[in-house]
Amino acid sequence: MDDGTSEDVPVLIVGGSLVGLSAALFLRCHGIDVLAVERHAGTAIRARAGHFHLRTVEILRSAGLEDAVRRKSEEQYPPDGGINNVESLAGREIANYFPNLNAGVDEFSPTIRLFINQDALEPILRARAEKLGARLRYGAECMSVEQDADGVTAVIRDLSSGAQSSVRAKYVVAADGNRSPVREQFGIVMRGHGLLSHSITIYFRALADLGPLLKDRNQGVHYVTNPLMRGFFRLDRSGNAGFLVVNLVGDTSRPEVIAAFPSAPWANVAEGITEQRALELLRAAIGVPEIPVVIENIATWRAEANCADRFRDGRVFLAGDAAHVVPPNGGYGGNTGVQDAHNLAWKLALTLAGVAGPGLLDSYDAERRPVGELTVEQAFTRYVMRVAPYLGTENTQPIVDDFSMEIGYRYNSPAVVLEPGSQPLHEHPRESKGRPGARAAHVFVHRDGTRLSTLDLFGRNFVLLAGPEGHGWRAAALAAAHDLGVTVDAYLVGGADLADADGSFFEAFGISPSGAVVVRPDGFVGWRAVTAAAAPEKVLRQVIQALLCRGDGKP
Numbered sequence: 078m079d080d081g082t083s084e085d086v087p088v089l090i091v092g093g094s095l096v097g098l099s100a101a102l103f104l105r106c107h108g109i110d111v112l113a114v115e116r117h118a119g120t121a122i123r124a125r126a127g128h129f130h131l132r133t134v135e136i137l138r139s140a141g142l143e144d145a146v147r148r149k150s151e152e153q154y155p156p157d158g159g160i161n162n163v164e165s166l167a168g169r170e171i172a173n174y175f176p177n178l179n180a181g182v183d184e185f186s187p188t189i190r191l192f193i194n195q196d197a198l199e200p201i202l203r204a205r206a207e208k209l210g211a212r213l214r215y216g217a218e219c220m221s222v223e224q225d226a227d228g229v230t231a232v233i234r235d236l237s238s239g240a241q242s243s244v245r246a247k248y249v250v251a252a253d254g255n256r257s258p259v260r261e262q263f264g265i266v267m268r269g270h271g272l273l274s275h276s277i278t279i280y281f282r283a284l285a286d287l288g289p290l291l292k293d294r295n296q297g298v299h300y301v302t303n304p305l306m307r308g309f310f311r312l313d314r315s316g317n318a319g320f321l322v323v324n325l326v327g328d329t330s331r332p333e334v335i336a337a338f339p340s341a342p343w344a345n346v347a348e349g350i351t352e353q354r355a356l357e358l359l360r361a362a363i364g365v366p367e368i369p370v371v372i373e374n375i376a377t378w379r380a381e382a383n384c385a386d387r388f389r390d391g392r393v394f395l396a397g398d399a400a401h402v403v404p405p406n407g408g409y410g411g412n413t414g415v416q417d418a419h420n421l422a423w424k425l426a427l428t429l430a431g432v433a434g435p436g437l438l439d440s441y442d443a444e445r446r447p448v449g450e451l452t453v454e455q456a457f458t459r460y461v462m463r464v465a466p467y468l469g470t471e472n473t474q475p476i477v478d479d480f481s482m483e484i485g486y487r488y489n490s491p492a493v494v495l496e497p498g499s500q501p502l503h504e505h506p507r508e509s510k511g512r513p514g515a516r517a518a519h520v521f522v523h524r525d526g527t528r529l530s531t532l533d534l535f536g537r538n539f540v541l542l543a544g545p546e547g548h549g550w551r552a553a554a555l556a557a558a559h560d561l562g563v564t565v566d567a568y569l570v571g572g573a574d575l576a577d578a579d580g581s582f583f584e585a586f587g588i589s590p591s592g593a594v595v596v597r598p599d600g601f602v603g604w605r606a607v608t609a610a611a612a613p614e615k616v617l618r619q620v621i622q623a624l625l626c627r628g629d630g631k632p
């Protein structure tokens with residue numbers, strides 16, 4: 078029963094797990110008041126996501142969390158882990174997908190890829206979000222969301238007292254997971270490859286040292302391919318604990334094993350799973366019949382590859398698994414969700430500040446849905462290649478390399494001043510070179526004798542980076558920002574403000590010493606001028622108007 082109380086908040090977040098917490102954190106970084114409601118009593122209690130991509134760690138770095146996350150990661154996992162495929166831990170190595178997770182990353186990023194368990198990451202996100210003033214309410218379920226012309230009214234139930242109250246918000250972020258009640262309520266449909274398997278995760282601890290089996294190959298993630306099962310281990314730094322995912326049972330390489338899908342027993346290990354059966358599977362995956370192990374928990378879940386057909390309904394935005402669900406192969410689910418939240422946060426903030434046009438919020442769907450769809454396809458391709466070759470390659474996209482997936486996806490939307498020519502959805506970061514729509518490149522610069530990455534300049538405001546002859550650009554940017562009510566941080570690189578530490582800035586951003594780029598608050602290039610322009614004030618005013626989707630201010 079509604080107890081009659083009502084509270085107002087600019088943004089209500091439904092779901093307080095990985096993506097809800099990320100949204101709360103990023104919105105607070107932009108100074109927006111938020112309330113997140115989560116039906117569980119606290120943050121995640123089990124590891125699911127563990128592999129965090131470069132872009133996610135870059136974003137966490139910009140939210141001040143890189144050190145905390147890297148420290149926790151090193152406690153939990155070998156820092157130079159990787160991903161391989163074995164017959165069993167004791168058996169032969171079949172493939173090695175990533176010998177070292179971080180091979181080659183320093184060319185592109187000031188940070189690294191890492192493994193950290195979701196149940197260890199979420200408290201770090203939570204602490205930071207709360208420190209910045211986010212209100213996070215656990216044991217609270219969102220029962221309904223209704224919207225009108227001015228806002229959204231949500232009914233929230235306190236699960237310990239049963240009391241119901243209402244929350245009035247301008248916008249809702251639905252980070253309520255793959256079954257997203259909010260998505261259902263608004264009739265948003267999921268499309269894609271559908272259900273792939275009823276999978277299980279066996280959380281375990283070995284009572285014997287698995288080290289001798291692993292030899293020198295404790296990499297973090299080990300796919301397992303043998304006639305009994307297909308799945309993967311994620312082993313912690315000790316090599317003796319972690320989890321085993323089992324997606325398929327039986328020898329799916331034999332056509333006669335493949336029967337009616339998806340109810341076939343080989344794709345439904347979850348149904349009726351017992352501890353005894355889990356123990357058999359675990360021992361088969363370890364490859365030592367009587368090895369003493371303790372099973373701590375068994376979780377059942379559906380491996381799916383689907384994307385929502387729209388990410389927005391009026392004032393309601395889907396983020397994370399609510400918007401796209403992928404099999405864990407490639408570690409895309411949580412990463413993509415964190416990046417959704419990051420894309421949305423600055424747009425909500427500038428809209429709430431009254432300085433953006435309505436198109437800026439439209440650009441969330443225009444930018445993130447193509448990335449969601451690409452991610453679903455690429456995760457599906459990796460699932461087929463690593464776990465379910467029996468599905469065949471007919472319905473799979475060719476693999477897109479990991480750098481292009483992680484830091485090479487591009488936004489082709491009205492919130493970018495695109496340059497003429499083709500606009501690929503993804504590009505290798507070595508190719509994009511400051512093209513509008515791409516993630517702005519990392520190069521090292523020096524400020525007052527301190528070495529920092531260009532990425533450290535982004536996150537809060539628009540940023541103008543101009544060459545040493547770009548005084549006109551800088552003055553114009555500051556004037557336009559003042560007129561339009563936004564903040565632009567403006568720097569001359571290779572001039573007085575920032576030294577081009579390694580001499581790579583101009584190539585990385587594709588401009589000459591008289592040119593300039595404007596980087597959006599999410600670290601994506603919004604506009605670029607390769608050389609000087611005749612009337613920089615006019616140009617930059619139109620650019621910033623365009624990036625804010627205000628009117629038709631095309632330069």
Ligand SMILES: Cc1cc2nc3c(=O)[nH]c(=O)nc-3n(C[C@H](O)[C@H](O)[C@H](O)COP(=O)(O)OP(=O)(O)OC[C@H]3O[C@@H](n4cnc5c(N)ncnc54)[C@H](O)[C@@H]3O)c2cc1C
Pocket residue numbers: 091092093094095096097114115116117125126127128129195217218219220252253254255257258278322378396397398399405407408409410411412413414
């Ligand atoms: C075995 C496994 C391994 C994985 N490995 C990786 C990996 O390595 N890397 C990676 O990036 N991803 C990985 N993932 C995927 C990742 O775990 C998910 O993508 C991620 O948890 C999605 O986060 P989310 O916040 O969107 O959704 P969820 O984590 O599902 O959280 C949604 C939250 O919303 C809450 N909620 C729902 N409805 C309501 C309501 N009405 N009111 C209040 N609260 C509500 C739920 O209680 C839940 O806590 C893996 C998944 C699995 C299963």
